[in-house]
Amino acid sequence: MNGIWAGGGGRDGPPAAYGMAAERSPANEDGTVWAVLEGELYNRERLREELSRRGHRLEGEEDVGLLPHLYEEYGTELVHALDGAFAFAIWDAPRRRLCAARDRLGEASLFYAAGGGRFAVAPGLLPLASGLGLSEPEPLALREYLRRGWIGAGRSALAGALPVPPGHLLIHDPEDGVRTRRYWARPDPARAESESGPELRVELGHLVELAVRSRIGAVSPVVLLDGGIGSALVAALAARDSTVPIATFGADPAARAVAEALGAEHHELRRSPEELAAVALEMLAAFDRPFADPGMIVAGAVAAAARASAPAALGGLGAGRLLGGAPPARVFAPAPESLFGPRLVEAADLPERSGRGADAAAEDLAIAGEAARLASLRLRSPLLQFELVEFAATVPSDPGPGEGRLLRELLGDVLPSLASRPERAASPAPLVDEMMRGPLAEPLRRRIRDGRLTGDGWVSAPAATALLDEHERGIADHGSTLWALLVLGAWLDRCTGGEDG
Amino acid sequence: MAKPRVLLVTPDFPPDVGGIQELMGGLAQALSGVEVRVLSLGQAGAAAFDRDFGVEVRRSASVSMDRRLAVLRLNARSLAEAAAFRPDAILCGHVVAGIGALALRRLLRVPLVQYVHADEFRIRPSLAGRAVRGADATIAVSRYTREMAIEAGADPARVRVIPPGIDLPASFDLRRPGPPTVVTVATMRFRRKGHDVVVRALPLVRARVPSVRWVVIGDGVFREAVENAVAAYSLQDAVELRGRVGDEERDRALSAAHAFCMPSRLPARGTGGEGFGIVYLEAAARGLPSVGGDVAGVRDAIVDGRTGLLVDPTDHIAVAGALSELLLDRDRSARMGEEARRFAEEHAWPRIGAAVEGVLEEVRRGRGPA
Numbered sequence: 001m002n003g004i005w006a007g008g009g010g011r012d013g014p015p016a017a018y019g020m021a022a023e024r025s026p027a028n029e030d031g032t033v034w035a036v037l038e039g040e041l042y043n044r045e046r047l048r049e050e051l052s053r054r055g056h057r058l059e060g061e062e063d064v065g066l067l068p069h070l071y072e073e074y075g076t077e078l079v080h081a082l083d084g085a086f087a088f089a090i091w092d093a094p095r096r097r098l099c100a101a102r103d104r105l106g107e108a109s110l111f112y113a114a115g116g117g118r119f120a121v122a123p124g125l126l127p128l129a130s131g132l133g134l135s136e137p138e139p140l141a142l143r144e145y146l147r148r149g150w151i152g153a154g155r156s157a158l159a160g161a162l163p164v165p166p167g168h169l170l171i172h173d174p175e176d177g178v179r180t181r182r183y184w185a186r187p188d189p190a191r192a193e194s195e196s197g198p199e200l201r202v203e204l205g206h207l208v209e210l211a212v213r214s215r216i217g218a219v220s221p222v223v224l225l226d227g228g229i230g231s232a233l234v235a236a237l238a239a240r241d242s243t244v245p246i247a248t249f250g251a252d253p254a255a256r257a258v259a260e261a262l263g264a265e266h267h268e269l270r271r272s273p274e275e276l277a278a279v280a281l282e283m284l285a286a287f288d289r290p291f292a293d294p295g296m297i298v299a300g301a302v303a304a305a306a307r308a309s310a311p312a313a314l315g316g317l318g319a320g321r322l323l324g325g326a327p328p329a330r331v332f333a334p335a336p337e338s339l340f341g342p343r344l345v346e347a348a349d350l351p352e353r354s355g356r357g358a359d360a361a362a363e364d365l366a367i368a369g370e371a372a373r374l375a376s377l378r379l380r381s382p383l384l385q386f387e388l389v390e391f392a393a394t395v396p397s398d399p400g401p402g403e404g405r406l407l408r409e410l411l412g413d414v415l416p417s418l419a420s421r422p423e424r425a426a427s428p429a430p431l432v433d434e435m436m437r438g439p440l441a442e443p444l445r446r447r448i449r450d451g452r453l454t455g456d457g458w459v460s461a462p463a464a465t466a467l468l469d470e471h472e473r474g475i476a477d478h479g480s481t482l483w484a485l486l487v488l489g490a491w492l493d494r495c496t497g498g499e500d501g
Numbered sequence: 502m503a504k505p506r507v508l509l510v511t512p513d514f515p516p517d518v519g520g521i522q523e524l525m526g527g528l529a530q531a532l533s534g535v536e537v538r539v540l541s542l543g544q545a546g547a548a549a550f551d552r553d554f555g556v557e558v559r560r561s562a563s564v565s566m567d568r569r570l571a572v573l574r575l576n577a578r579s580l581a582e583a584a585a586f587r588p589d590a591i592l593c594g595h596v597v598a599g600i601g602a603l604a605l606r607r608l609l610r611v612p613l614v615q616y617v618h619a620d621e622f623r624i625r626p627s628l629a630g631r632a633v634r635g636a637d638a639t640i641a642v643s644r645y646t647r648e649m650a651i652e653a654g655a656d657p658a659r660v661r662v663i664p665p666g667i668d669l670p671a672s673f674d675l676r677r678p679g680p681p682t683v684v685t686v687a688t689m690r691f692r693r694k695g696h697d698v699v700v701r702a703l704p705l706v707r708a709r710v711p712s713v714r715w716v717v718i719g720d721g722v723f724r725e726a727v728e729n730a731v732a733a734y735s736l737q738d739a740v741e742l743r744g745r746v747g748d749e750e751r752d753r754a755l756s757a758a759h760a761f762c763m764p765s766r767l768p769a770r771g772t773g774g775e776g777f778g779i780v781y782l783e784a785a786a787r788g789l790p791s792v793g794g795d796v797a798g799v800r801d802a803i804v805d806g807r808t809g810l811l812v813d814p815t816d817h818i819a820v821a822g823a824l825s826e827l828l829l830d831r832d833r834s835a836r837m838g839e840e841a842r843r844f845a846e847e848h849a850w851p852r853i854g855a856a857v858e859g860v861l862e863e864v865r866r867g868r869g870p871a
Binding site: 076080182187192206207 | 704708709722725729735769816
């Protein structure tokens with residue numbers, strides 16, 4: 001994390017780009033527009049060519065160097081020229097305007113705080129918290145976290161901090177203050193039948209191919225296999241495009257089968273629960289915000305293994321919720337009300353949320369993104385390429401038994417032997433149950449005894465202890481709920497700089 | 502001396518709309534040196550249309566039937582029609598009617614001229630190959646289509662490129678006082694017309710031309726998808742989806758706009774696409790420069806840098822760049838508009854009709870076109 005990118009004092013006063021200036025951010029020709037970027041632009045060559053054609057003098061090879069020039073060309077509409085996983089901020093000094101944006105589907109994170117005389121924007125929640133001295137959790141968000149397993153759109157775990165939603169711009173200038181504006185959304189799915197199946201497959205296949213090619217990078221490709229159709233398809237296309245054997249990483253036996261069929265150099269993650277618990281403890285010390293999903297432990301271990309051989313890897317994210325494959329298994333069990341401490345009981349009840357599907361897709365991305373971030377791995381997701389996602393929205397979905405049919409048929413075109421395999425993937429539930437009876441029980445017990453989790457009244461200590469006891473004695477399985485408590489406890493303590501581990 | 506008789510067999514014919522329909526309708530009227538009889542498919546509104554058309558039109562089966570079945574019937578009917586009409590030559594508008602036309606050629610011992618467009622070489626490759634190999638001459642609507650015909654086995658010496666013709670409006674006005682407007686006239690029956698790419702391009706155009714408007718004429722199964730995309734990009738206030746409109750309204754829209762845009766592309770991994778793109782000429786005839794895809798027959802319909810701009814039709818940044826150029830430099834686009842009008846004049850029906858008559862005359866004399 002780069003700390004706070006930009007911020008300002010005074011009553012919605014003009015921001016200053018101090019974080020950016022401190023880093024000597026790349027600027028335009030006359031040094032009046034600066035930028036900072038987290039993430040990658042996959043159409044960088046095209047952008048470079050267009051800017052050169054328009055007479056811009058480009059220095060350096062980094063993606064971020066393109067942004068000030070694109071801003072000069074397109075103003076805040078520059079987001080529409082980008083194909084990438086990005087969060088960025090641009091400081092326009094003459095206008096004293098800050099323009100920040102998050103990629104269309106939210107592969108990258110971006111948070112801001114505004115109001116009460118303060119303003120700041122940062123690519124993570126904790127940098128924002130430490131920069132502004134925010135440490136007060138948002139009760140509604142924590143309730144939601146314990147009940148649903150994630151914090152949905154429009155909220156963050158910290159009071160006063162908000163996520164910039166996917167596909168949104170954040171603009172701050174002296175005239176109009178701070179506002180966010182949506183620049184893109186996934187188009188509503190069409191209902192009308194369009195072309196025939198084979199024609200659709202050719203079109204979709206072409207788009208997937210282009211997306212893989214734009215994200216494959218120069219070195220020998222690395223693909224994370226999760227046992228699903230999406231990552232298998234991405235791997236198959238990467239293997240077809242690559243002159244050297246691709247490397248694959250995965251923990252699932254289904255991943256091994258895919259790798260074998262592709263002749264990939266496969267690295268199967270085999271870790272004992274003790275080793276995975278060590279990974280989990282490291283993650284606890286680094287989470288930017290609470291994530292309840294225990295699938296992240298294995299995802300993080302796989303990402304770390306891949307990172308040891310390459311800085312970036314391809315994945316199949318998006319196939320599940322955007323293209324009709326099977327969505328990732330989530331094993332969260334809602335925490336019982338009895339677990340809520342006084343601060344959560346006080347909090348007004350959550351309004352019912354609709355649009356769970358969109359939230360779920362965003363959560364998938366956040367989880368995968370965080371697992372990769374913790375391993376310093378750049379995760380590239382061809383199936384989230386925006387033209388591909390727009391195309392998919394024009395194809396009437398075929399729910400029920402036909403789900404994923406198109407992707408599966410596409411996979412069949414590339415690699416017939418894989419198309420008939422069942423999709424995915426062991427549930428992470430048994431593993432987390434085991435770890436919460438073993439090496440992770442004591443860290444949680446410690447948090448319940450000493451941490452902010454119970455000390456600040458978020459969770460009832462007796463109820464949490466009872467739940468843990470019941471689980472340890474094998475009376476019932478509460479592994480995923482207990483993991484969620486452990487993550488939350490560790491995160492709360494980090495917010496105030498408390499002990500880790 | 503009596504005029505030579507030409508039987509024009511074409512499944513696609515007005516009042517049905519579309520590029521090939523328009524081409525065949527215009528051609529039937531432009532062939533003034535021969536006596537034409539048209540044989541086409543029945544359709545709603547055909548009786549009234551045919552009554553005022555000025556050229557004899559016979560119809561069989563219907564466009565609303567399954568197309569293969571309809572064409573089979575058309576082919577069968579063409580035998581009877583030919584026996585009565587006793588043509589001196591057959592002009593076949595589409596390869597799907599080519600099998601019947603070839604049978605006629607053998608039966609009546611009259612020469613056959615086959616029209617080719619583009620998509621048929623992708624959708625019905627073997628049929629298209631038989632049609633162009635068996636015809637005495639093939640008329641390709643563009644250089645691109647000519648290449649496809651030769652690829653399919655046509656004798657290069659027997660393939661002539663004759664672009665579609667148009668009816669020139671008597672007058673046009675290069676002064677366009679309204680807000681900067683891009684117009685698209687295209688069916689929404691196919692993705693490849695490029696509405697999706699224009700939607701993506703529009704915000705980038707708007708960055709340079711804040712008041713830009715996009716007027717969209719045409720309808721089809723992808724209309725809903727276009728509407729959803731416009732909403733996804735929050736462009737509702739800049740876009741007017743007018744659906745299918747009459748010729749007059751279409752012409753008014755062309756006459757009021759500042760740039761015509763149809764970034765038509767090739768189907769993925771395939772050939773086909775725009776055989777020519779008459780609608781670029783329709784725009785040109787009204788002094789309107791075009792932005793089109795630098796692929797397929799469009800390269801004959803737009804002269805890059807003179808009557809419009811050719812760009813990679815899948816690249817919304819390039820489409821946006823071209824549109825912005827036309828909208829921002831009004832002097833340059835007015836000059837292009839004038840050039841476009843001159844270009845359209847070269848495609849006026851009397852000229853094109855004469856060229857087609859030339860081919861008919863050559864095959865009647867027993868030799869292919871030079």
